[in-house]
Amino acid sequence: DSGVTQTPKHLITATGQRVTLRCSPRSGDLSVYWYQQSLDQGLQFLIQYYNGEERAKGNILERFSAQQFPDLHSELNLSSLELGDSALYFCASSVLQGGSGELFFGEGSRLTVL
Amino acid sequence: AQSVTQPDIHITVSEGASLELRCNYSYGATPYLFWYVQSPGQGLQLLLKYFSGDTLVQGIKGFEAEFKRSQSSFNLRKPSVHWSDAAEYFCAVGASGGGADGLTFGKGTHLIIQP
Numbered sequence: 001d002s003g004v005t006q007t008p009k010h011l012i013t014a015t016g017q018r019v020t021l022r023c024s025p026r027s028g029d030l031s032v033y034w035y036q037q038s039l040d041q042g043l044q045f046l047i048q049y050y051n052g053e054e055r056a057k058g059n060i061l062e063r064f065s066a067q068q069f070p071d072l073h074s075e076l077n078l079s080s081l082e083l084g085d086s087a088l089y090f091c092a093s094s095v096l097q098g099g100s101g102e103l104f105f106g107e108g109s110r111l112t113v114l
Numbered sequence: 115a116q117s118v119t120q121p122d123i124h125i126t127v128s129e130g131a132s133l134e135l136r137c138n139y140s141y142g143a144t145p146y147l148f149w150y151v152q153s154p155g156q157g158l159q160l161l162l163k164y165f166s167g168d169t170l171v172q173g174i175k176g177f178e179a180e181f182k183r184s185q186s187s188f189n190l191r192k193p194s195v196h197w198s199d200a201a202e203y204f205c206a207v208g209a210s211g212g213g214a215d216g217l218t219f220g221k222g223t224h225l226i227i228q229p
Contacts, residue, residue, distance in 0.1 A: 002157060033216045042221040043204065056216065090157060092216070102148060103217055105157035 003027065006091050006106035014114055018079040021109045025072055025093030031055075032074040033094070033103060034066055038087040049074055078111070086113045116141040116207045120220035127195050128228045135190040135223050137205030146208035147188040148217060149179055153201045161203075164188065175199070200227045 003026035013019055025032050034046040036059075045058035049068035060066075063081075068074040078085060088110050092103035117140045127133050139145055146165050150158040162173025169181040179190045188205060202224050206217040 002159070004157070035216075035219075043219040045216050045218070048216050058216075092158075094216075102160050102163055103158075105150075105159070107155075107157040 002104040002106065004091060004093050004104050004106035006089075006109050008109055009107065010110050010112075012112045012114065013081060015081055015083060017081050017113075018077065019081065019111065021076040021078070021089055021091075021111075023074045023076070023091030023093075023106060025074070025091075026104050029093035029095050029104070030072065031094040031096060032068055032072070033092040034060075034074070034076050035090040035092065036087045037090060037108070043090075046076070081111075081113045083113050086111055116145065116209060116218045118205050118207050118218055118220035120203075120205055120223050122223045123221070124224045124226065126226040126228055129197055130194050133190075133192045133195045133199070133225070135203050135205075135225070137188045137190065137220060138186050139188060139205070139207045140186065141207055141209070143209075144183075147179075147181060148206040148208065149173065149177070149188070149190050150204045150206060150219075151175075151201050152204065152222075158204060161190070195225075195227055197227045197229070200225055 005024040007022045030051045033048045036044045046060040047066050048056040052068050063079050066076045088108045090108045092105045119138045148163045149161040152158045161177050164171050164181045202222045204222045205220045208217045
């Protein structure tokens with residue numbers, strides 16, 4: 001158990017819909033990262049928050065957004081969903097702000113868009 | 115920007131045989147290097163990491179990896195694999211300068227264990 005909790009574990013929805021994925025980081029970790037894992041693209045970094053502030057953006061679509069709340073949990077919002085958004089979405093946390101710290105991953109949220 | 119290449123998409127090894135998974139990275143300075151393992155339906159678990167010092171690092175589950183700066187490599191090894199080692203293995207690089215982009219992952223190597 002990494003200490004990172006993600007909900008829901010599975011989600012099935014239709015094209016055009018909007019979903020919210022939730023992540024609770026390990027106790028004491030201030031950084032939260034979101035990654036998308038698909039068969040063709042592998043693990044893609046989406047976005048990072050540190051102590052409530054956005055710190056880095058990767059390959060995140062404009063239809064996607066995220067935020068980190070004062071209690072440090074984070075939500076990833078995916079809107080106007082397309083078939084290609086079907087993937088496993090991972091949240092990871094780290095005690096450090098930058099890329100030098102190891103990441104602790106949740107078990108992921110599997111999104112299926114029909 | 116950093117990048118990671120895992121040249122082998124699939125590797126098949128007999129149980130009890132030795133294993134080496136290859137990883138090459140691209141980064142301008144001394145990188146922070148990681149190996150993660152992902153079992154089916156699970157998240158990624160850290161096997162080992164290299165930050166500095168001894169270039170041969172030991173990890174969990176009997177794995178080790180060697181950092182070779184001249185070859186820009188960080189290959190993962192295990193002397194004798196077990197059926198439970200069947201999983202997806204990811205090499206990752208982090209920015210030693212503290213860049214905020216998290217880790218950059220390779221596309222992974224799928225390890226199959228033959229009985």
